[in-house]
Amino acid sequence: MSELSAAINNQLVLSALGEDKPGLVNELSRSVLNSGCSILDSRMAVLGGNFALLLQVAGNWNNIAKLENQITTLESDLGLTITSQRTSLQASDTDLLPYGIDVVALDQPGIVHNLAKFLSQRQINIQEMVTSSYPAAHSGTPMFSVHMTVDIPASTQISALREEFMELCDQLNLDAVIEPAKT
Secondary structure: OOHHHHHHHOEEEEEEEEEOOOOHHHHHHHHHHHOOOEEEEEEEEEEOOEEEEEEEEEOOHHHHHHHHHHHHHHHHHHOEEEEEEEEOOOOOOOOEEEEEEEEEEEOOOOHHHHHHHHHHHOOOEEEEEEEEEEEOOOOOOEEEEEEEEEEEEOOOOHHHHHHHHHHHHHHHOOEEEEEEOOO
């Protein structure tokens, strides 16, 4: 096994949450770099006045341990709550088809739950989801949007799934599109 593949197999997922302030990404990414690890994937957002971050990092076993040992100091210095969990490279499943789902609607309770329930009942895994609330242009009406990337089992008849999904969206008064994910 090469040094690179060994490092990729040693991974850590960090989540950080706390009051937003300038420099948080700088300090967290510096800690990753100084520990000898690399960032593989990340998501960051400011939600309300809170900073939220997910980081997937890779490194050799010793470097991952070095980063883990910095967490308590980082929490104290940055005013964040940081959790970590060891993980490994996810094996790709060739029997899954990546699809994108986009939904826009008048803001109403239960949109995410109803979409997640529909997908879960069909063994469709949500890989990524981004939602946002915003006022409609001109009218200011509260709107809600959802973008999901999902993995659909290859055995699923897509036309039937699309029809069922659009029926659900019609019942819930949601404008929606489901299409193959752009890679």
